[in-house]
Amino acid sequence: xxxxxxxxxxxxxxxxxxxxxxxxxxxxxxxxxxxxxxxxxxxxxxxxxxxxxxxxxxxxxxxxxxxxxxxxxxxxxxxxxxxxxxxxxxxxxxxxxxxxxxxxxxxxxxxxxxxxxxxxxxxxxxxxxxxxxxxxxxxxxxxxxxxxxxxxxxxxxxxxxxxxxxxxxxxxxxxxxxxxxxxxxxxxxxxxxxxxxxxxxxxxxxxxxxxxxxxxxxxxxxxxxxxxxxxxxxxxxxxx
Amino acid sequence: xxxxxxxxxxxxxxxxxxxxxxxxxxxxxxxxxxxxxxxxxxxxxxxxxxxxxxxxxxxxxxxxxxxxxxxxxxxxxxxxxxxxxxxxxxxxxxxxxxxxxxxxxxxxxxxxxxxxxxxxxxxxxxxxxxxxxxxxxxxxxxxxxxxxxxxxxxxxxxxxxxxxxxxxxxxxxxxxxxxxxxxxxxxxxxxxxxxxxxxxxxxxxxxxxxxxxxxxxxxxxxxxxxxxxxxxxxxxxxxxxxxxxxxxxxxxxxxxxxxxxxxxxxxxxxxxxxxxxxxxxxxxxxxxxxxxxxxxxxxxxxxxxxxxxxxxxxxxxxxxxxxxxxxxxxxxxxxxxxxxxxxxxxxxxxxxxxxxxxxxxxxxxxxxxxxxxxxxxxxxxxxxxxxxxxxx
Numbered sequence: 001x002x003x004x005x006x007x008x009x010x011x012x013x014x015x016x017x018x019x020x021x022x023x024x025x026x027x028x029x030x031x032x033x034x035x036x037x038x039x040x041x042x043x044x045x046x047x048x049x050x051x052x053x054x055x056x057x058x059x060x061x062x063x064x065x066x067x068x069x070x071x072x073x074x075x076x077x078x079x080x081x082x083x084x085x086x087x088x089x090x091x092x093x094x095x096x097x098x099x100x101x102x103x104x105x106x107x108x109x110x111x112x113x114x115x116x117x118x119x120x121x122x123x124x125x126x127x128x129x130x131x132x133x134x135x136x137x138x139x140x141x142x143x144x145x146x147x148x149x150x151x152x153x154x155x156x157x158x159x160x161x162x163x164x165x166x167x168x169x170x171x172x173x174x175x176x177x178x179x180x181x182x183x184x185x186x187x188x189x190x191x192x193x194x195x196x197x198x199x200x201x202x203x204x205x206x207x208x209x210x211x212x213x214x215x216x217x218x219x220x221x222x223x224x225x226x227x228x229x230x231x232x233x234x235x236x237x238x239x240x
Numbered sequence: 241x242x243x244x245x246x247x248x249x250x251x252x253x254x255x256x257x258x259x260x261x262x263x264x265x266x267x268x269x270x271x272x273x274x275x276x277x278x279x280x281x282x283x284x285x286x287x288x289x290x291x292x293x294x295x296x297x298x299x300x301x302x303x304x305x306x307x308x309x310x311x312x313x314x315x316x317x318x319x320x321x322x323x324x325x326x327x328x329x330x331x332x333x334x335x336x337x338x339x340x341x342x343x344x345x346x347x348x349x350x351x352x353x354x355x356x357x358x359x360x361x362x363x364x365x366x367x368x369x370x371x372x373x374x375x376x377x378x379x380x381x382x383x384x385x386x387x388x389x390x391x392x393x394x395x396x397x398x399x400x401x402x403x404x405x406x407x408x409x410x411x412x413x414x415x416x417x418x419x420x421x422x423x424x425x426x427x428x429x430x431x432x433x434x435x436x437x438x439x440x441x442x443x444x445x446x447x448x449x450x451x452x453x454x455x456x457x458x459x460x461x462x463x464x465x466x467x468x469x470x471x472x473x474x475x476x477x478x479x480x481x482x483x484x485x486x487x488x489x490x491x492x493x494x495x496x497x498x499x500x501x502x503x504x505x506x507x508x509x510x511x512x513x514x515x516x517x518x519x520x521x522x523x524x525x526x527x528x529x530x531x532x533x534x535x536x537x538x539x540x541x542x543x544x545x546x547x548x549x550x551x552x553x554x555x556x557x558x559x560x561x562x563x564x565x566x567x568x569x570x571x572x573x574x575x576x577x578x579x580x581x582x583x584x585x586x587x588x589x590x591x592x593x594x595x596x597x598x599x600x601x602x603x604x605x606x607x608x609x610x611x612x613x614x615x616x617x618x619x620x621x622x623x624x625x626x627x628x629x630x631x632x
Binding site for chain 2 (some may be wrong): 013047050051052053054070073074076078079080081082083084085086087088089090093096097098100101102103129145146155
């Protein structure tokens with residue numbers, strides 16, 4: 001089954017076309033990397049998929065449901081680019097809020113909170129104010145908040161921007177664990193190289209998909225050794 | 241609508257205030273400071289006003305007036321020299337010179353006798369052409385540069401005269417109405433014990449709650465937008481109504497805590513009187529808080545950052561302070577600006593609080609103000625929900 005299916009998705013902001021007839025298909029269980037430089041339409045795509053923006057034209061199906069759909073919101077997790085957690089609350093209070101938003105029973109919130117804190121290695125920081133945590137820790141709390149309700153589909157918007165190499169490696173380890181559990185992960189990044197962790201990548205340029213496939217396939221097709229070179233080659237238009 | 245989800249937002253917001261002690265202190269201390277500063281500045285009864293009294297009266301009435309003067313309000317120095325005393329006023333050494341002329345008692349007696357015979361003459365239709373005698377008079381030479389001080393002097397002297405005349409009338413077994421300069425004060429509400437602070441406290445409470453709620457909501461919502469938490473909430477199954485109501489409840493609770501603190505301070509420090517139902521007074525404050533929380537959400541959408549957000553503050557504060565009847569009644573606002581006063585919701589909050597606290601009115605008499613506040617809250621909260629529903 002398809003987790004995501006968009007049909008000729010176009011989004012215009014005034015005269016600027018952010019997405020130009022984007023048709024995207026993501027299979028369930030895939031870790032899909034949406035790659036592209038700044039301003040290529042990655043965040044716009046994610047926001048449309050999360051129903052935070054409405055497309056100018058085209059249609060979107062998420063987990064088989066045509067957007068806008070309230071039902072589907074229970075099944076998805078979203079980690080925005082920004083910190084997106086409450087700084088003047090504790091880690092526990094943030095997790096509790098998101099647990100309650102998804103109407104989880106108290107015992108289950110408690111159980112999932114412990115699991116999540118263990119997963120992102122913050123068990124000792126449960127009662128710390130978020131504002132006292134380091135940038136990397138905040139990122140981990142944000143991820144835990146996106147996962148507390150066990151979503152089937154996870155949107156991660158630039159989760160590794162401004163994150164040090166060590167934590168980036170840790171994050172990719174987390175994402176691999178999630179895909180092993182069968183969660184579909186849609187991830188945007190402009191660090192092309194780390195996208196080799198993805199089972200499939202789509203290269204976005206000026207709101208259009210210029211290539212899609214397994215990372216190896218794309219490198220082979222462009223006769224390059226890295227996704228970054230592949231992107232540059234594709235941008236110049238020298239694909240085979 | 242899911243109540244548990246709504247309450248989750250309320251609890252999260254309240255916990256934030258628990259952790260951010262400084263902001264919580266601002267929420268409580270700012271209104272407290274306002275009532276204390278305003279209360280002491282405007283509300284304190286003037287006392288120890290230095291005056292000189294020159295008593296040239298050969299009779300006994302002036303002595304009694306002087307004895308009846310409130311010696312807390314006026315600090316009296318007796319003098320015999322009018323010229324020197326007036327000079328002291330000119331030099332700003334004393335606020336007033338109060339002069340009782342030599343004929344003060346005799347004029348009073350003559351006036352009373354004349355009035356009595358005039359009444360008799362009128363009754364017997366025997367018209368006599370008599371010239372009315374001169375009314376007894378006190379001369380007050382006053383430094384009017386400070387209206388508060390001048391007002392205190394005038395009030396003290398008037399009260400002393402009224403009390404003296406009433407005493408004399410009682411002793412002579414005559415009605416006080418036969419005696420000149422008879423002023424009787426009848427109070428519909430309040431009374432001689434009503435102080436300016438009693439009038440002022442309901443206004444300050446309303447104003448403080450309006451200001452704090454609007455300011456904090458604007459800032460909190462600019463943060464929600466910039467920090468991405470709002471995006472996250474909107475991507476969740478939570479509805480816009482639940483988010484807005486969750487916040488509204490939190491600010492309702494905070495508004496109540498604020499007003500309890502201000503009211504306690506006003507009662508303890510200024511000994512204000514509350515004639516009406518205190519729960520109704522708290523309910524009105526809660527309505528004000530909820531409505532202005534909605535206003536804060538709306539305004540926040542026109543601010544790209546915190547710096548732009550605080551630019552709204554003076555824009556809200558000045559019309560509210562000057563035109564909504566906080567210091568002076570809206571009737572004394574120039575006619576050109578008055579319509580603005582009538583569209584400021586705070587005006588109705590202040591009016592309702594005053595009616596409850598000073599007149600002891602109930603919901604039956606302030607239903608109009610309450611309706612306006614309910615409509616205001618519904619409009620701002622409804623518009624906030626629509627605003628959050630809007631997708632680019």
